[in-house]
Amino acid sequence: MTVTARELALDGTREAAALTAFLGRLIHYDRAAAVRLQAGGGALAVFGRPPSFEVLAVRTARLTEPVDLDVTVSAGELLESIDESAGTLTVPAAVTGPPWAGVLPPRGGWREVPGLPDALALRAVVSSAVAEFRRRDEELAPEARTRSARDVIGRDIWSRVLGDTGLPLRVVHAAQSLGFLHPGAPVALLEAGSWLRLRTPYGSVSVRRAGAGLLSVTPA
Numbered sequence: 099m100t101v102t103a104r105e106l107a108l109d110g111t112r113e114a115a116a117l118t119a120f121l122g123r124l125i126h127y128d129r130a131a132a133v134r135l136q137a138g139g140g141a142l143a144v145f146g147r148p149p150s151f152e153v154l155a156v157r158t159a160r161l162t163e164p165v166d167l168d169v170t171v172s173a174g175e176l177l178e179s180i181d182e183s184a185g186t187l188t189v190p191a192a193v194t195g196p197p198w199a200g201v202l203p204p205r206g207g208w209r210e211v212p213g214l215p216d217a218l219a220l221r222a223v224v225s226s227a228v229a230e231f232r233r234r235d236e237e238l239a240p241e242a243r244t245r246s247a248r249d250v251i252g253r254d255i256w257s258r259v260l261g262d263t264g265l266p267l268r269v270v271h272a273a274q275s276l277g278f279l280h281p282g283a284p285v286a287l288l289e290a291g292s293w294l295r296l297r298t299p300y301g302s303v304s305v306r307r308a309g310a311g312l313l314s315v316t317p318a
Contacts, residue, residue, distance in 0.1 A: 105188050106142060106167075109160035114182040117144065120157040120301065121177040123276050124148055133176060134199045135189065137167035146173060147198045151256075151272035154203060157301040170195035203295060203304040208288040213263045217298065218281045224274045227255050227267055263287055266305060269296050273303045 108114045124131045127148040134145040142159045167189070175190035215223070234251050235243065256268035265287055273279050278301040288295040295304040 105186060106137070106165060107162040108142075108185045108187065109140075109162050111182055111185050113159045114180055114185045114187070116300070117157060117159050117187070118177060118180050118182060119277060120144065120146075120155075121173050121180075124155075124173050125177065127151075129174065131173040132170055132193055132196055132199065133173045134170045134195060134202070135167055135176075137161065137165040139164050142167070144176075145199070145202060147196070148272060148276070151268050151275070151303075152305075153269055153272045154198065154304045155272060155276050155278075155301060156304070170199045203293045204290045207290040208295065209290070211263055211287040211289050211294070213261055214265070214285060214287040214296075215260075217279050217283050217285050220270050220285065221274055221279055221281065223260065223267065224271050224279075227258075227271065231255055263294075264307065265294055265296065269294070269303050269305050273298065273301070276301060276303070278303065 108117070121133070121144070124133065124146040127150045131146060131148075136143045136145070140161045140163065142161055142165070143156050144159070145154060145156045147154055169189065169192045171190040172193055176187065179188040179190060181187070214220075231251055235248060238247055256266065256271060258267050259265060260267060260270065270279070273296050278296075278298045279285070280298070280300060283299055286297045288297055292307045293304055294307060295302050
């Protein structure tokens with residue numbers, strides 16, 4: 099763990115507001131969420147893992163000066179430390195990181211994978227999948243509408259891959275739920291080793307390929 103700064107100056111109030119929104123969405127899915135912070139040069143990367151999706155999400159923010167930082171902290175404490183009007187945040191005390199925090203996607207070696215639809219089409223795919231989940235859930239008899247039954251439906255829907263890309267639909271769902279998929283914004287699918295990464299200007303979502311650590315998921 100490397101920490102050489104306690105207060106970080108973000109590059110404007112918009113950076114602070116975007117980071118606030120991302121942390122708020124993570125906490126919506128897990129009030130006890132932890133995030134791993136990494137900074138090198140003039141950018142801060144905030145990694146989180148919303149449990150409803152079992153993916154790794156990252157939001158970056160520009161800093162006004164170079165910082166050397168690598169620490170895992172409470173997402174809630176980090177959110178509370180952000181001063182949007184001043185564009186600053188205070189790095190909370192380190193916490194014992196969850197297992198995922200020690201297995202992040204590679205920093206380099208990514209190459210683009212063709213065949214990814216645009217952001218508007220991806221949002222439509224998610225809407226269709228959510229509608230299917232709700233329909234199948236409503237078709238269950240009241241006594242059969244259990245968490246395990248819903249998990250089965252969720253695994254069936256969100257483990258499907260998008261066309262020939264190999265990207266599980268739960269990655270796209272996570273990207274939309276975390277505020278990364280904006281109509282008209284560029285999107286790209288990248289791969290590096292066993293990892294796939296859906297990248298947008300607002301954040302990225304990464305996942306291990308099938309057979310390399312994919313877990314089950316219940317739709318949010």
